[in-house]
Amino acid sequence: MVVSSLPFPVDKDRLRRDAMERRKEFVRTLDDPERTRLERRLAFHLTSVLANARVVAGYAALGSEISPVWAMEEARAVGAVAAYPAFHNPTEPFRFLGADPNSVGLFGINQPPLHAAEVTPDVVLVPLVAIDPAGTRLGRGKGHYDRVLTPLKRNGAHLIGVGWSFQMIEEIPPDPWDVPLDAFASPDGLIRFVKR
């Protein structure tokens, strides 16, 4: 008997590939001014979230990811510390360091220099491949953010997924280790999820 029991990771891999492809294709249609306009809209929709933040974690955008650069500028403008992920070695979770991402890190992603101070964000802008209305996030598939977000969520940090509008999809099968995000911000607006 052939039992169709494709495990979740297979479904997720398919979802991930399709979503990354859509993102790449979309970004190919944008010229620089349009991309900047959308990334500024994203920052605009994050204004209320950033207003009372003390430490805001962002990321150095890769490829077709939406860049939070304007949101991070706004965070600094309202007096918050701007932090970015930094890997000290490939087997440990990354840490958030409170400095600009001006060094090249382990996976070729720009990160703060390792001598910068480690900080605990109260707002985390989380890159994603896709997200669903329950706040379940699909990332790059290595679980890096899941590991880091677990203790932050417990401490009450606001976890805000950021992406292009179409990155919100109908449903992502949740895994036990997935940390649900609190909201999704895109150039179209901010969607807060019902607390679970």
Ligand SMILES: Nc1nc2c(c(=O)[nH]1)N(C=O)[C@@H](CNc1ccc(C(=O)N[C@@H](CCC(=O)O)C(=O)O)cc1)CN2
């Ligand atoms: N801009 C951005 N920064 C981010 C993330 C992200 O999604 N976007 N991350 C979200 O989690 C973390 C890094 N996540 C990573 C996820 C996968 C691989 C990865 O697949 N590495 C390959 C080799 C990479 C290469 O081709 O050079 C590997 O380990 O085999 C690396 C980093 C932290 N910083």
Ligand SMILES: Nc1ncnc2c1ncn2[C@@H]1O[C@H](COP(=O)(O)OP(=O)(O)OP(=O)(O)O)[C@@H](O)[C@H]1O
């Ligand atoms: N908190 C955790 N502790 C240990 N391992 C974890 C944790 N979270 C996730 N993992 C491992 O990471 C792997 C990838 O998880 P998942 O597919 O959910 O990644 P992702 O959220 O899509 O990617 P990323 O967070 O890197 O952007 C899983 O196989 C899981 O075993």
